[in-house]
Amino acid sequence: DIVMTQSPLSLPVTPGEPASIFCRSSQSLLHSNGYNHLNWYLQRPGQSPQLLIYLGSNRASGVPDRFSGSGSGTDFALKISRVEAEDVGVYYCMQGLQTPYTFGQGTKLGIK
């Protein structure tokens, strides 16, 4: 199975400041189709996860442009350009390259 490792696990951020979350996979997520099969999700407190970024860098419908995804192969990042209060929650990366799909441990973003 592909192991997904996130860092940091906890991230306190001042509103208006940027934030970055990192995700590393135990093997490359680059498919022969040219896409990196890496997704990012946000789970707000008490809610279901929601898709933020798919295929490494594509924002899902309705996701604000302050969220961006980057990376290739085994190293990926999610960046929030200016954190807002509504961004609080747990962020997960997930690899969708091969079954079983696997998630990172989650990064809890809180407001300072």
Add this chain to the structure above:
Amino acid sequence: QVQLVQSGAEVKKPGASVKVSCKASEYTFTDYFMHWVRQAPGQGLEWMGWINPNSGVTYYTQKFQGRVTMTRDTSISTAYMDLRGLTSDDTAVYYCAREKGGIFGVVGPWGQGTLVTVSS
């Protein structure tokens, strides 16, 4: 807007079975794979498998093989996840989530979740 509405919370005794439903609306049910993911209390996300609603073909992660069955009823656009031999370790919120169209391995949107509590 795609909607996935799951059945209500369940309390089961160890050794029992539970069947969670996921009713889809606002899209063609048979056009998209449905995935199941669970989350134990205070823990992360664990992917369980998928079902192709068109063919009924399923894939289960090895951990759940022999204990889980995913089915669907296309006449009512509903997917089901049946888990047998419950133990306290199966206490979790179970989510259904539709695969995003056009590309494999992208899961979303998600249902609201169904809490399954296993307790004697």
